[in-house]
Amino acid sequence: MSTSPAGEGPGDPADQLPDVAPRLRELRRDRRLTLEAAARRAGLSPAHLSRLETGRRQPSLPMLLGLARTYGTTVSDLLGEQPPERDPIVRAGRPEPVAADGWTYHQAGAAGRVMQPLRLDVPYGAQGDLVRVHPGEEWLYVLEGPLRLNLGDTVHLLGPGDSAHFDSLTPHRIAAAGPEGTELLFVHTLLRSSAAELCLGGGGHRR
Known part of the structure; x- marks a missing residue:
């Protein structure tokens, strides 16, 4: 029977995450950070970050939080979730003062x-x-x-x-x-x- 590394088994939530590799590469390049500089800020090794960016590894939820802080964004953005549309109109009397x-x-x-x-x-x-x-x-x-x-x-x-x-x-x-x-x-x-x-x-x- 095959085994998986600890924290990366079939039931781990990270296995259910969408592919974040393209977004991680895009954000790092937009911030003009080298792989080494971004990895250092996120507390990862350059090799580990490279595997995340190429899709060979899935980030854990704590890693997503660290990467979101590194790139000045949110976990929802990393996962490609679209924010709900905001109503552009604020009517008089709403909300209450x-x-x-x-x-x-x-x-x-x-x-x-x-x-x-x-x-x-x-x-x-x-x-x-x-x-x-x-x-x-x-x-x-x-x-x-x-x-x-x-x-x-x-x-x-x-x-x-x-x-x-x-x-x-x-x-x-x-x-x-x-x-x-x-x-x-x-x-x-x-x-x-x-x-x-x-x-x-x-x-x-x-x-």
Whole structure:
């Protein structure tokens, strides 16, 4: 009776995976990585990665996770799964607004996109001296009321019709500049990073 190496028997889930070899080759070449460099990042030997790319070996699920991280993608992408179609329309009143730390957040775009648009209601004095620093970019447009925007050591006063676009690694603070509060449109890039959502100066909502 023939035997299979441990973890690669007929009943192993990896045996049921679709052929990922072409996608692995494509991703590595798109990232302009040599076989050696990609293997080192994924914690594999170049020979093992070569066998995966030529279809002579099937990756285990832990290997797929490591390769997805190496190439900056998802396991679903490696397996060729198509994401469901997103509805491009966000109707008024859906979803419900979310209140957090004094601010009210109205979602104005689809979840899971790189760009995350919101409409914000910012009362006067909300969130204290909270300063944010995180990867990405932010854009805002003042709809109503005066806004104070701290960027590094510079303070900007904005009114309705004014806008700002800045690198969010710059320490920044958004606050209403008058007792009537302020309302604004706000767009930020959603980046998955170990440094994301770093807040300086205390707790508060981390967007």
